[in-house]
Amino acid sequence: MTESEIPPNDVDNDQNVISRVLAGDRDAFALLIGRYSDPLYRHALGMTGSPDVAEDILQTSFIKAYHHLGEVRGRFDAWLFRIVANGCKDWLKNIRRTHLSYDEDDQPSGYATPDEDLDRTELRQDLDAALAQLAPSLREAFIMKHVEGRSYEEMADLLGTTVGALKMRVHRAREALQALLEEKYA
Amino acid sequence: MMLDRHEAHENLNQKVRDTRDAAVSADRPAADREVPLPEVAAADTITDAVNMWLDGEASEADAREANDKAVQFWARVAKDTDTMRHVKAPAHLMANIMAALPGKAPLAD
Numbered sequence: 001m002t003e004s005e006i007p008p009n010d011v012d013n014d015q016n017v018i019s020r021v022l023a024g025d026r027d028a029f030a031l032l033i034g035r036y037s038d039p040l041y042r043h044a045l046g047m048t049g050s051p052d053v054a055e056d057i058l059q060t061s062f063i064k065a066y067h068h069l070g071e072v073r074g075r076f077d078a079w080l081f082r083i084v085a086n087g088c089k090d091w092l093k094n095i096r097r098t099h100l101s102y103d104e105d106d107q108p109s110g111y112a113t114p115d116e117d118l119d120r121t122e123l124r125q126d127l128d129a130a131l132a133q134l135a136p137s138l139r140e141a142f143i144m145k146h147v148e149g150r151s152y153e154e155m156a157d158l159l160g161t162t163v164g165a166l167k168m169r170v171h172r173a174r175e176a177l178q179a180l181l182e183e184k185y186a
Numbered sequence: 187m188m189l190d191r192h193e194a195h196e197n198l199n200q201k202v203r204d205t206r207d208a209a210v211s212a213d214r215p216a217a218d219r220e221v222p223l224p225e226v227a228a229a230d231t232i233t234d235a236v237n238m239w240l241d242g243e244a245s246e247a248d249a250r251e252a253n254d255k256a257v258q259f260w261a262r263v264a265k266d267t268d269t270m271r272h273v274k275a276p277a278h279l280m281a282n283i284m285a286a287l288p289g290k291a292p293l294a295d
Contacts, residue, residue, distance in 0.1 A: 041275035070294040
């Protein structure tokens, strides 16, 4: 079937793009990168606190996704999210195991221009530092809820857990962050 | 006496366990420990009303009534997380990924 024969609404849906890539249209994979790189980058940046690491995780994840594209069952976005989320957790595990910690001075910000960089607030830096003290599962839940703005239902769908469990994680994360930051900011 | 010795032995074992647990705990990052992070006074803890407000299940007025300080704090955090929500992936990322992909198509399962 040629692209002109596909109903307009379906031309760019994930499954069609995947079929095109599997049929040899390598460049079509760029559609999937363009569609999902921003939200996934925000997730990786929130989880790692480092733009460079977030970029590496995304690059590795998309390449892995390309190699295993034929194994996608169900929603591609959820499958891809899990690859990125696992990449973030693996990085956090490794950095803890080796007792490496990234120096704050080595962290370029996630903002695009120097002007925006100047606007990076003290609260943002403190929030990053406080997030780094949370267990990965709490940090993940907080980032998905407060930074990515996802609903609990969407989070449960992506993470394969229950709304109740995620609410508990978000509430515990809030409790910890408030305790760490409230004295300075409230 | 036996009972006393037994209790003393148990106390000793408990001390050993406590020391060992403390040593193990000290080696682990704070976030992995199953304890609350800092000590927090009860009045400072986030209340159900505030959590419900943050989850969109209660009004700000209700939350303020329960814990005004916490509402002020989370309003400040929300401004910052809103900014984070607009961060975009670096422009060169797509080109880097495409350049790193193999020339041949992935295998269909």
